[in-house]
Amino acid sequence: MAARELGPGQRRFSPASIGADLVLLAWFVFSLFPLVWMVLLALKTDAEQISTYFAFTPTLENFATVLSSEGERLTSVDFTDALLTSVINCVGAVIVSLVIGIPAAYAAGRWKYRGSNDVMFTILSFRFAPELMVIVPLFVIYNQIGLFDTNVGMIWVLQLVTMPLIVWILRSYFQDMPAELEQAALLDGYTRKRAFLMVALPLVRPGIAAAALLAFIFAWNNYVFPLILTGSQNTPVTVAVTRFLGGGGQAYYNLTAAAAIIAALPPLLVALSIQRYLVRGLSFGAVKS
């Protein structure tokens, strides 16, 4: 980031800005401490996890244990399987949402057809609706039609999370796109479908990437759906992590910490790569940065 342009009345290292820095420092200590603590905890041996705080000898064993069958034996959680499940569910959910959402976002962004606002706001309402309202009947239905504890079942339910995000963000990008580019393509001799693929889609590619990745993050972090709608076979990492401590017998804080870190890593890495588009995505297109 280049040197920040100073606003009126601002000096680069004035007392005010130093004071600001100090207060910010306080927040960041608060913000990062738990994460640092987790890393420390994950590096401790079984003995040290309860006997030491900051002075210990670090070991990477726990990460290996968590991912191995040894870990499964100790905690009755198959963590690698959970990771795989998370990947399948989230990638699947995002792909489905893209296939369905891109045309819908295009239609709503390019034409203001009758009912487009209703459709958009219905989709938005899924974002704010209490999940359990849908889960209870789905619990019953899934058990009846055999979708309980399956990948397909989760991919379907995750549409509640991924589709509103993708449709709203992409609609905002399509609205911003000038119509004349597609019109020029039409006059060049391309059909509307080809004009869309050739002109519109490439223009919103960054938006699609951002929306897809953000949707991936939220799908990955989802807890309440798999908690209720999956059993023991196809649980994702979010549920798996919580099971680490409930195994009865010994409490493996260090393993839990290691698992938590592994579970949290993919969304963090993805988030760092789409930093630029985060604001527009998080606000569903309401705020453009």
Added chain:
Amino acid sequence: MTTTAPPRTPAPVVQREPRPVPAWRRGLRPYVLSIPAVLIIVGILYPFVLGAYYAFLNYAAVVRQPVFVGLENFANTLSDPAFWSSVRVTLFYAVVATVVETVLGVGIALLLNRSSLIGRIFERVLILPLMIAPVIAGVIWGLMFNPQYGVLNYVLGLGSTFDWLGETTAIWSVILVDVWIYTPFVAILVLAGIRSLPKEPFEASAVDGASWFYMFRRLMLPMMWPYILVAVIFRFMDSLKIFDHVFVLTAGGPGDATRTLQIGAYQNSIIQLQYSRGSTYMFLLWVIVFLTARYLVSVLGKAQRRAAGSEE
């Protein structure tokens, strides 16, 4: 500039038989494109409606054939003190969390806007707590809250018996975690808003000799208001249905100190398998959410119009 003769336009393609496309077919296009999405919407609305319908039945796992019972569930629930306790807990949680996060978030955004060194470094990591699964955040804080082995009691010198998740402390602890996770959301949104504000009014004001405080109150705040409101709306609505980290930290307890509405619904539907009772909770929560949403969106619209007007 041009001295060469332009190329003669090549002979047009003769076999251009224009095929008219009737207007109605053209009008259908947006609808056709939206069909898959609408199907999904219907597919999702069906369980919703079904869930709402459950509230009018006496559905439970033990009931063979659920029957329609009209408003009986609502009557029971609305007279059940456990329900109202959930409402109190939820509203208290939502209001306190939203207020704290808004104040902190706006403050952080303003500070980041003004800061020099630390701000630029830490802006990149501001988002981290938000990107961690809330349930995992709950797990992390749960480990820290541990009275004997958790680090908080040690670092803060509270001894090994201070219970962060006790009867009176639990609600504050879960709110604390909420603040930890979601304040960055407010901060990022508001910061983007601040950065998108036009510079001219501030420059003009500075030339006129206005103090920073004046500029803040009269210029910045009104223009920032729509962004703050968007953040408030998202936070408040999300807080009403909070579940993940609260559940994993306290499962609603101790007692019903942290039993939010969704946790209450979970206990009814999934633990006690009283599907209809849980659905009633959700139905009522949905009503609260719906009314709040409509109110807040209208406030947002007004603020946006006012901000646009004040920019001219």
Added chain:
Amino acid sequence: MGSLSVKGLVARYGKTVALHGIDLELPDGEFFVILGPSGAGKTTTLKSIAGLVDQVEGEVRIAGRDMTGVEPYDRGVAMAFESYALYPQKTVEENLASPLRSGRNGTWTPQQQAERIKQVTTTLGIDHLLKRFPRELSNGQRQRTALGRVLVRPAEVYLLDEPLSHLDAKLRAAMRAELKQLGELSGTTTLYVTHDYQEALALGDRIGVLREGRLVQVGTPAQVWNEPVDTFVARALGQPEMNLLDAEVSGGEARVGKAFTVGAPVADGRVQVGIRPRDLEIVDQAPSTERLVLHGKVVLAERLGRSVELSVDVAGVQIITVTSDHRVQEGGDVALAVDWDRVHVFSADGARLGAARRPEGVLTGGAR
């Protein structure tokens, strides 16, 4: 090559009516300019002909074929957009190749494409920019690329939407000359749209003046300039605008304030007398009756390079004139003469009634 025929074209955007029934008949090869202020409907007219507007009524025929309901890619028209609409992710070369690759403009081998593109870009002077992207080009270069995309492919009709409006004044003048050359040499029916009257007069075989979705006048540049159908058209062409002076007519003579009298084509009523600033000439000989002569005092003299714009007070009536005679000073007296047939008379609500003539009762030296 094709003719363009438009009958009763009505265009709507939602509830607003943008065009109220446009009629145009362009024979093959004509360069027709639509002149109008912003919002008049110029772009809408072009887009309706191109098939880009959803709600249209009326008939559009290109090369004799009815285009009702026909999609834009089947119409055989090429359009240069005011915003250029160049594909941002394609180089100049790829932008120009796009219409050749679509399959609806003939089949072109890659060599044929390259050759054709080279021809067109050389003519336009952008052949050294083939590998650049639109964001790396200046406005003038983008405009010529947009033109190139129009010229590179076969078309019955060219539609050009204010191609020069985003260029600075000097570039605009240069491009005007180039466009005239291109127009003559390509021989394709062209519908050109602008708000700049100079472009209209310089480029058009015929001009159509558009106002709020209606064509107010259609004619050759000479016709529209010399016989404007109303005050709107009269003021649309010419800078500074035509002087319009209120006058009372009685007995066939129009009296402009206390300043002067002209013979009017009507017997009574209120009229507006119009005189173009450039039609007025500074004279210092004895006034003749062959022309209308006005005496006045120079109130304001604005020197604009070669010419001077004078604001002259003629017995209380303000008249603007433009002259290259720099001898006149502010505060000085001046005599302005204008031919009688250059004095227009309009009715009070704007319609043109005709030219003025010498008022009766003055010694004449001959008929007009």
